Amino acid sequence: MRESFFRSTERCYRDPFGPLSLGESVTLRVRTPRHWGVSRVTLQVSGDDIYEQTIDLLWKQMDGDTHEWWECRFTPEKVGLYFYHFMMQTAEGPCRLSRGRGGDAVPTDNLQLFENWQLTVYHPQFTTPDWLAGGVMYQIFPDRFAKAETALPPLPADRTMHADWNESPHWRPDALGKIRNDDFFGGNLAGITDKLDYLVSLGVTCLYLNPIFESHSNHRYDTADYERIDPLLGDETALRRLCDQAKKRGIRILLDGVFSHTGSDSRYFNKNRRYAETGAYQSPTSPYASWYHFRRWPEDYGGWWGFDTLPEVNETAPSYMDYINGADGIVRRWLRAGASGWRLDVADELPDEFLDALRRAAKAEKADALVLGEVWEDASNKYSYGHRRRYLLGDQLDSVMNYPFRDAILDFLRGGHSEDFHDRILRIAENYPPQVLRLLMNHIGTHDTERALTMLGGEPIGGRGRAWQAEQKLTPAAREHALRLLRLAATLQYCIPGVPCVYYGDEAGAEGYRDPFNRGTYPWGQEDTSLIAYYQSLGNLRRHSSALVDGFYLPWRMQASLLMFERRAEREHLLCAVNRGDTACRVPLPYNWHGATCVHGEGYVEGHELILPPLTAAVLLQPQV
Numbered sequence: 001m002r003e004s005f006f007r008s009t010e011r012c013y014r015d016p017f018g019p020l021s022l023g024e025s026v027t028l029r030v031r032t033p034r035h036w037g038v039s040r041v042t043l044q045v046s047g048d049d050i051y052e053q054t055i056d057l058l059w060k061q062m063d064g065d066t067h068e069w070w071e072c073r074f075t076p077e078k079v080g081l082y083f084y085h086f087m088m089q090t091a092e093g094p095c096r097l098s099r100g101r102g103g104d105a106v107p108t109d110n111l112q113l114f115e116n117w118q119l120t121v122y123h124p125q126f127t128t129p130d131w132l133a134g135g136v137m138y139q140i141f142p143d144r145f146a147k148a149e150t151a152l153p154p155l156p157a158d159r160t161m162h163a164d165w166n167e168s169p170h171w172r173p174d175a176l177g178k179i180r181n182d183d184f185f186g187g188n189l190a191g192i193t194d195k196l197d198y199l200v201s202l203g204v205t206c207l208y209l210n211p212i213f214e215s216h217s218n219h220r221y222d223t224a225d226y227e228r229i230d231p232l233l234g235d236e237t238a239l240r241r242l243c244d245q246a247k248k249r250g251i252r253i254l255l256d257g258v259f260s261h262t263g264s265d266s267r268y269f270n271k272n273r274r275y276a277e278t279g280a281y282q283s284p285t286s287p288y289a290s291w292y293h294f295r296r297w298p299e300d301y302g303g304w305w306g307f308d309t310l311p312e313v314n315e316t317a318p319s320y321m322d323y324i325n326g327a328d329g330i331v332r333r334w335l336r337a338g339a340s341g342w343r344l345d346v347a348d349e350l351p352d353e354f355l356d357a358l359r360r361a362a363k364a365e366k367a368d369a370l371v372l373g374e375v376w377e378d379a380s381n382k383y384s385y386g387h388r389r390r391y392l393l394g395d396q397l398d399s400v401m402n403y404p405f406r407d408a409i410l411d412f413l414r415g416g417h418s419e420d421f422h423d424r425i426l427r428i429a430e431n432y433p434p435q436v437l438r439l440l441m442n443h444i445g446t447h448d449t450e451r452a453l454t455m456l457g458g459e460p461i462g463g464r465g466r467a468w469q470a471e472q473k474l475t476p477a478a479r480e481h482a483l484r485l486l487r488l489a490a491t492l493q494y495c496i497p498g499v500p501c502v503y504y505g506d507e508a509g510a511e512g513y514r515d516p517f518n519r520g521t522y523p524w525g526q527e528d529t530s531l532i533a534y535y536q537s538l539g540n541l542r543r544h545s546s547a548l549v550d551g552f553y554l555p556w557r558m559q560a561s562l563l564m565f566e567r568r569a570e571r572e573h574l575l576c577a578v579n580r581g582d583t584a585c586r587v588p589l590p591y592n593w594h595g596a597t598c599v600h601g602e603g604y605v606e607g608h609e610l611i612l613p614p615l616t617a618a619v620l621l622q623p624q625v
Contacts, residue, residue: 006030006086008103008117009426019120019433025075026119030057030086030097030105032068037091041070045084046116048388050077057086076121079393081381083116101423102555103430118431120380123394128435129341129368131252132399134549135205136494136539137501141447142209142233143184143218144521145504146191153231158182158216166523169218169516171466181217185521189234193242200249202507202532203539206370206499207246208254208343210447212239215263216274219447219519221345222263222310224274226323226330236337243338252340254370257331259324259358260349261304261312262291269311280311290317304346315354325357332365341370343441347397348375348384355396372441373397378404380431392436399439402498404428406444409492410455413485413580418563422555425496425565429553438550440498444489447503447519451512452489457482461513469513483509484615487534488578491601491617494538495567495576497553507535541600541619547572557587562612573622577603579612586611596620 006029008014015027032038041057057070076082086097086105098114100106108114147165155161160170160183170183189212199207211220214228229235243253264271268288270279280289281298292311293302304310313320324330331342342362344350350358355373362369373391375382379400382389391397408424429437445452450461457478461469474482486506493500504510505520509528512518542548547569556564561581567574575593579585587610589596594608603618604611612618 004104005032005097005107006105008099008430010103018430019122020076021124021126022076022079022121023124025073027071027073028057029060030070030088031063032070032088034062034066034068036088038068038070038088039091040089042087043072043074043084044087045074045082047080047082049080050082076119079121079123080390081388082119082121084119085114085116101419103423103426118381120392120431120433122392122433126394126433126435128398128439129370131340131368132206132370132499133438134542134545135499136203136542137206137208137254137441137499138199138202138204138504139208139443139446139501140192140210140504141187141519142189142192142212142220143187144519145187146195146522146524147186148188148190148194150188150190150234152186155184155232156216159184161186165521166526168470169519171470171516181219181516184218184232186232187521188232189229189238189242193238193245196245196249196251199251201539202502202535203543204251204502206252206254206340208441208501209256211256211258211345216265217263219515221258222261222265223258224263224266227333239334240338243340247338252370253338254341254343254372255334255339256345257342257358258345259313259315259354260346261310264309264311287319290314291320315351321354321357325354325361327361329361331358331361335362335365335369340366340368341372341398343401344371344373344397347373347391347400348379348382348389351385352390352396355391359396370398370439371396372399372401372439375400376403378428378431380428392433394433397436399436399441399498401446401501402428402440402442405440405442405493405496405498406449409444409489409496410452412492412563413456413489417558417560419558421563422558422565425553426555429497434550437497438499441501442493442496442498443501443503444493445503445506445518447515449518450514451510451518452503452506453479453482453486453509454511454513454518456485456489458511458513466517469517472513474511479509479511481615483528483531485580486531488580488615488617490535490538491576491578491619492563494542495548495565495574495619497550497567500538500542502535507532537600545572545574546570547574562587574599575610575620575622576617577610577612577620578617579603579614582614584611584613593620593622595623597623 006013013029030041043055045053055072057072060069060071088095095107097105099117162185214225214230215222262268267275267277269281271281278286280286280292291313302312304312379391408421412421457474505522509531547567551567551569554566563578598618599621601618602616
């Protein structure tokens with residue numbers, strides 16, 4: 001046993017590991033050196049809405065001749081977050097045990113500098129959909145994925161359509177210095193339907209679509225009409241057909257819900273007078289006037305992050321709540337049309353009352369509907385709206401976009417230490433309820449970030465603008481190196497807890513810095529077929545692995561450039577190993593891994609060793625005993 005006072009990630013110290021359902025108890029054990037002369041150990045517990053408690057640990061027994069075990073059992077009394085540390089009375093005075101890297105206890109006599117451990121307690125009735133666990137997600141920017149030749153409606157005068165699918169998106173400001181996002185490539189829902197068999201070959205089980213409702217920009221985050229599919233993408237019949245054909249192939253559809261703001265050019269606000277209805281901008285007696293924050297009507301109103309084209313919505317206005325979350329509201333309407341859930345844009349900017357109502361609406365329509373939120377930080381303890389949020393306690397989200405895991409993967413592959421990688425994974429596993437953890441949307445690139453290949457092989461963007469970004473393309477040598485790293489990133493993405501989400505075109509070798517360069521068209525006919533084959537192998541691995549559904553995450557060796565961990569389920573153990581270095585690694589395998597089979601990657605087993613050439617990965621299946 002390694003020298004440690006307490007380590008929250010190991011069951012000999014904290015049992016069970018991770019969050020608790022209300023009514024469950026946790027046993028905490030502290031191991032102290034005998035020569036410290038420890039006479040008392042206490043557990044100090046606090047929380048945002050929880051009174052502080054001091055609980056004595058009982059002396060239990062000796063650990064050999066040099067250490068002693070202390071133990072207590074703690075049963076939380078309410079749902080919420082608990083934060084704890086330990087105090088020891090030693091022969092030299094009081095000493096605090098605080099959380100360090102990997103959940104390890106750090107003794108200190110400086111009682112002002114510390115970090116607590118977190119204990120998450122969630123509602124006993126909290127369940128999440130089974131259908132996503134163990135699957136593969138795929139994110140599509142609808143205008144840029146695939147174009148079926150269907151009859152298009154007349155193009156509005158304020159939009160332009162690219163003649164060449166392979167052109168770069170427009171990025172220059174117009175004559176007024178504004179970026180309009182008004183150029184389109186013609187990707188549509190029928191095009192996605194035509195490519196479903198390709199997505200099946202990748203092992204995809206869930207399609208996440210960026211917004212598809214009528215809007216007047218190519219990103220469609222400026223909703224103009226929640227009740228209408230954007231005509232350039234198709235219509236409700238096209239969506240229903242996509243959902244139906246996807247379902248036949250074992251694929252669910254996740255829609256993007258943009259509910260914190262609308263477009264100023266919308267039927268609700270109608271600043272541009274495009275619509276016949278009286279919008280909030282036109283009259284304070286509009287049925288939509290209470291939806292918006294007018295400081296002085298009509299010109300002075302709140303805009304999302306200051307954008308006057310994105311007027312903020314008062315989500316708790318009764319008529320808006322009913323419009324979105326009511327029995328015949330938007331959430332339930334599109335679930336009835338065939339969708340299987342919602343990804344919520346800027347979920348951390350939506351009030352608790354709204355999120356509570358949205359979850360109730362979704363689950364009332366479909367008990368297994370997925371409600372997934374965009375939160376960039378640790379969503380279990382996020383502060384927003386001036387208070388601690390409760391996204392993951394059972395009343396709101398089923399899961400979240402997992403930016404902490406993205407950062408862990410990319411930082412390790414760009415030179416970080418494997419210990420830091422494991423610490424980030426274990427922190428989330430320690431803080432997130434298991435039913436959330438198994439559904440985490442594990443992405444390494446989205447419409448809001450640089451392409452993964454560019455992140456791994458390109459020059460850091462720094463503060464440089466669009467003119468510089470537009471000129472950048474990886475050199476052949478840099479691209480080849482980045483492709484090797486991307487294979488490693490994908491292996492980690494597919495093997496850590498949660499569900500991998502591939503951003504369209506990443507699997508084909510797409511490059512690009514930030515918007516709009518990360519939103520180019522899928523390179524049909526110019527794909528990197530060997531990279532696609534690698535992703536298909538990973539998809540096949542997930543299709544047949546029980547350990548990757550909800551298997552326990554167990555770190556192995558922690559060397560600077562060698563990363564290893566196990567996913568352990570009741571009937572299957574997998575070992576994932578990644579060598580990001582420029583020299584080969586030879587890793588001795590424990591006895592119970594002798595004879596292991598390499599089920600993915602370029603590493604291989606030779607005798608009782610795992611051989612990992614430079615920039616390679618391997619996933620081993622433990623032999624049955």
